[in-house]
Amino acid sequence: MDERAGDVFRNLGPNWFASVMGTGIVANAAVLLPVHIAGLNDLALGVWLLAAAMLVTLVLATGVHWLRYPDRARMHHHDPAMAPFYGAPPMAFLTVGAGALLVGHRIVGLGPAVRIDEILWMLGTVTGLLSTVAIPYLMFTDHHLTPSNAYATWLMPVVPPMVSAATGAALIAHLPPGQPRLTLLLACYAMFGVSLLASLVTITLVWGRLIFHGPGPARLIPTLWIVLGPLGQSVTAAGLLGTAASSAIPAPYSTALHAMGVIYGVPVWGFAITWLVIAAAITVKTAREHLPFSLTWWSFTFPVGTVLTGTSVLAVSTGATVLRYASVALYALLVTAWITVATRTARGAVRGDIFLPAPVAASVAPTG
8 A cells, every 4th residue: 555545544533524524414405405406415415425425434544543553543632623523423413314314215115214223323422422522532631632622623522422312302202102202302401401501511612712803714714613503403403303202201291392492592593694694704704814724614514504403493383484495595505515525635635645644734623
C-alpha cells in the first residue's frame, strides 16, 4: 500500500461520520415533508441506501484504522479538536436506523426494517450517552481550554441523546402496549432533557465567544451551523414524541405532551431561523474572502436537516401553510448544500488530499 493509500486510514477520525449524518437526513427529511413532490420518495430511498453503504464503509475503515494505527486512534479523545466528534458515529447510526423505518421498509419489509432500526437505535443511543458523559468529562479534566476555544463543535457530543429522543418516537408504536411503550417514551423525554440543558449551556458559551472573540478562523466558520442541530432536533423530538404519547401514556399527560410539541416548538423554531440567518451572513462574508473546503462543510447539511424536520412536524401539528412553504424552501437549501459538499468531498477523495492531516488553524480546530 503506497503512502497516499495509507493516508486513507492513517488520519481517519470520527468526524468522517458527519458525512453519513448529512446524507441520511436528506432521505429522512424527504419522507417527513408535509407536501407531496413527485419522485421524492424514490430519491429518498436511493439516498438512504447511499447513507447505509457509507455507514458500513466507515465502520469497516475505522476498524482498519484501529488495527493499523492504534496509537493514533487512542489519542483522538485527548485531542480537543477531534474529541467532540465522537458524537458523530452515534448520530450516524441513529440517522440510518430511522431511515430504515421511514424508507428502507420499501425494500426489506416492515418487520426487518423495525429490527434494523431497533438495533441501530440501541447502538446509537448507548454510544451517544457515552459520548455525552465521557467527552465533557475529558473537556473538564483533560483538555486545556479557554473561553476563546468555545466553538460549536462542543455541541457534537451532547446532541446524540436528542437524536435518540426524536428517532425513538417512531419505535414506540412497535412495542407491546403498556409498560414497554411507557418506558421508551419516558426514556426519550429524559434524553431530550439531558441534551437540551447541555446544549443550552454550550450555545451560551458559543454566543459569548462570538461576541468577545469574533467568528474565528475561516475553516471553522461552517461549524457555526452546528448550533442548528440541537435546536431543530429538539423541535422535531418534541413534536414526534407528543404525537406518540397518546399510545403510551393516558390523558391528561398525553394531551399536555402533544400540546408541548407546539408550545415548545414554535419559539425554538423562531430562534433556529434567526441563528440560520446569522450563520449564513457570516458564512457569505467569509466566503467573499476565502472559505477553504474541509470536512467541516458537512455542518451545512445535518443541522439544516434537523430544522427542516422540525418545520415539517410543526406544519403537520398546526396546519400552518407558512410552515409548509418554509419546509419546501429548507429542503431545497438542504439538497443544494448536500450536493455541493458531497461533490467536494468526492473530489477530495479522488485526489487523496482530503485524507491528509488538516492544517492547524486554531488550537481546537476540527481536523478533516
